[in-house]
Each structure stands twice: as structure tokens, then as C-alpha cells.
Amino acid sequence: NYQIQCENVFFRYNSQTQYALESIDLTIPANQMTAFVGRSGAGKSTLIDILMGLNKPEKGQVLIDGRPLRSDQLTSLRRAISYVPQDPFLFNTTVRENLELVNGKATEGEIWEALEFSSAAEFVQKLPNGLDTVIGDRGVKLSGGERQRLVLARAILRNPSILVLDEATSALDTENEAKIQGALERLKGRMTIIVIAHRLSTIKNADKVVVLEEGRIIQEGAFAKLSVEK
Ligand code: ADP
Numbered sequence: 411n412y413q414i415q416c417e418n419v420f421f422r423y424n425s426q427t428q429y430a431l432e433s434i435d436l437t438i439p440a441n442q443m444t445a446f447v448g449r450s451g452a453g454k455s456t457l458i459d460i461l462m463g464l465n466k467p468e469k470g471q472v473l474i475d476g477r478p479l480r481s482d483q484l485t486s487l488r489r490a491i492s493y494v495p496q497d498p499f500l501f502n503t504t505v506r507e508n509l510e511l512v513n514g515k516a517t518e519g520e521i522w523e524a525l526e527f528s529s530a531a532e533f534v535q536k537l538p539n540g541l542d543t544v545i546g547d548r549g550v551k552l553s554g555g556e557r558q559r560l561v562l563a564r565a566i567l568r569n570p571s572i573l574v575l576d577e578a579t580s581a582l583d584t585e586n587e588a589k590i591q592g593a594l595e596r597l598k599g600r601m602t603i604i605v606i607a608h609r610l611s612t613i614k615n616a617d618k619v620v621v622l623e624e625g626r627i628i629q630e631g632a633f634a635k636l637s638v639e640k
């Protein structure tokens with residue numbers, strides 16, 4: 411799996427004078443969990459886009475496994491990434507079909523593994539947006555936490571080398587949060603995980619926390635060693 415590095419990266423949108431990212435030096439270790447924290451506008455999404463090769467640094471470079479990212483590697487890099495956006499789209503068809511639609515070749519075992527990993531097996535009968543007529547569990551709408559777990563299952567099923575989660579701003583209840591954290595904990599070692607976090611409580615098990623402010627890294631290290639308010 412890939413190790414991604416940024417070397418003295420600078421980035422500006424269009425012709426803005428303000429840099430969205432400034433002198434970023436960073437290593438994302440393979441098969442560990444790295445968290446990006448910072449206020450809205452700090453540069454978290456911009457940094458993710460640079461790491462995924464969606465934006466090109468104005469200065470500096472991105473290295474993959476120690477070598478500069480080449481344009482002919484972009485397609486395979488993007489295929490290796492599962493990106494979970496804040497407000498993902500779900501088809502209003504069964505939980506299972508939502509999974510089958512991302513990977514038509516997935517075996518029964520792979521589907522169940524993804525469901526188990528994200529504790530989504532327990533609501534496999536429900537529908538993302540529900541139905542007017544509810545019979546038993548059929549037609550029951552997914553809760554916000556269940557939606558996120560389904561989206562996580564869908565991302566896992568693509569078997570990515572890199573899993574990127576843009577944490578939902580809507581606060582999850584502790585039970586759903588624990589289930590997602592548990593899944594990420596078990597996925598570590600198998601894939602590189604990057605989470606964008608708004609709340610520090612959700613990144614306690616990250617191997618590395620990167621704190622951004624106004625486009626710069628102001629702190630980097632293990633959660634326990636951070637000198638920000640927790
Ligand atoms: P968050 O990820 O914190 O929910 P967004 O990524 O939606 O926030 O936006 C972060 C900041 O970037 C906001 O201040 C927003 O106004 C600004 N922004 C996002 N897209 C654009 C754009 N296309 N042009 C200018 N500013 C933008």
C-alpha cells in the first residue's frame with residue numbers, strides 16, 4: 411500500500427493572493443490512521459485534494475512511496491482511494507443493493523464482511539430513505555448513523571488501499587460513533603486511513619494527528635501529545 415508524502419507544498423486557488431496551503435511537509439504512513447483537524451477553512455479538504463492528485467501543488471511536490479507522483483499514476487492512485495464524503499448519495503434501494511452497485515463482482519462473503527465490519531448487517535432490510543408503507547423492518551428509513559455505517563461498508567467493499575473519510579458535521583450518537591471507530595480500528599493495518607475531523611473525540615485512536623490552521627501545519631503527532639484543548 412501507498413505511503414504518501416508532501417514536500418514543501420504550496421497551493422493557491424485561481425488567482426488568490428492568500429495561500430490555501432503553505433509549506434506543507436507531511437508523511438502519511440501506509441496502513442495507519444492519520445487525522446486532519448482544524449477549523450473550517452483551515453485547508454483540510456485542499457490538502458486531501460492535493461494528496462489524491464486532484465489538485466497540483468503550485469510549489470513543492472507529492473511523493474508516492476518516495477517517488478514524485480507522475481501524471482500517468484493518477485488514474486491508478488484514484489482507483490486505490492475510497493473517498494467517503496460528508497453527505498454521500500445513497501440509492502433508495504436495499505442496503506445490499508447499495509453495496510452491490512459499487513462492486514457488482516463482490517462475492518457473498520465480501521458483502522457480508524463489509525456489512526460486519528461497519529455493523530451494518532443489523533439493518534440490512536432497511537432502505538436509505540424509507541418507504542410510505544412499512545412492513546416489519548422493510549421500508550424503515552435509515553438513521554443518520556446507519557447511513558454513515560452503510561457508506562463505510564460501501565467504501566470498504568471497494569477494497570481500497572487508501573480510505574478517506576470526510577467526517578459528517580452532524581454529531582453522531584456515541585453508539586454509532588463507537589461502531590465506526592471500532593471498524594476503523596480493525597481496518598488499520600489493511601489500508602491507509604485518513605480522516606478529516608471536526609471533533610477531537612473522534613480521533614483518539616489515530617496514529618497521527620495533523621492540526622491545520624490557515625493553511626499551515628501547526629502541530630503533528632500522537633493524540634496524547636497534542637497541546638490543544640481536548
Ligand atoms: P467544510 O469542509 O468546513 O464544511 P467547505 O469545504 O464547504 O467547508 O468550505 C470551506 C471554506 O471554503 C468555506 O469558507 C467556503 O466558503 C470556501 N469555499 C468552498 N468552495 C469555494 C469556492 N468554490 N470558491 C470560494 N470559496 C470556497
Ligand code: ADP
Nearest residue numbers: 423424430448449450451452453454455456457
Ligand atoms: P477546510 O477543509 O479545512 O474547511 P478548505 O481546504 O476547504 O478548508 O479551505 C482552505 C482555504 O481555501 C479557505 O480559505 C477556503 O476559503 C479556500 N477555498 C477552498 N476551496 C476553494 C475554492 N474552490 N476556490 C477558492 N477558494 C477555496
